[in-house]
Amino acid sequence: MNRKILGEIKTEYRSQIEKVLNHHIRVTHLDSEQHHHCLPPLFDIVIQLAKEYKIPALRLGNERVCRNTLFPSWKAIVLALCTLRNEKKLCETDLKYPDNQIGIALTGKMESDTLTFL
Numbered sequence: 001m002n003r004k005i006l007g008e009i010k011t012e013y014r015s016q017i018e019k020v021l022n023h024h025i026r027v028t029h030l031d032s033e034q035h036h037h038c039l040p041p042l043f044d045i046v047i048q049l050a051k052e053y054k055i056p057a058l059r060l061g062n063e064r065v066c067r068n069t070l071f072p073s074w075k076a077i078v079l080a081l082c083t084l085r086n087e088k089k090l091c092e093t094d095l096k097y098p099d100n101q102i103g104i105a106l107t108g109k110m111e112s113d114t115l116t117f118l
Contacts, residue, residue, distance in 0.1 A: 029057035038082045057096040
């Protein structure tokens with residue numbers, strides 16, 4: 001991604017964090033719609049902002065269920081690849097993150113049979 005776009009994204013992320021903080025809401029973690037923050041250049045920005053604003057945790061996007069799916073979606077594959085890289089980056093920080101989550105791999109399949117299987 002080009003630096004100008006990354007700068008604009010960082011400005012937008014910062015604006016959203018400050019809007020929440022200005023309303024005296026405690027920010028416990030950073031996350032994003034559709035896990036777009038897990039893309040490596042964006043994840044690096046999120047790490048920087050979490051440290052700057054002393055936000056203790058990030059959502060990693062680690063879906064272990066994807067690894068057990070016979071035909072994972074392309075989103076699940078991309079997320080899994082990004083997670084491998086991002087988890088290494090997070091280990092270099094004191095930020096917390098969940099070791100697992102459910103979402104992308106089971107989109108449209110959140111039924112009782114599927115959840116019982118997990």
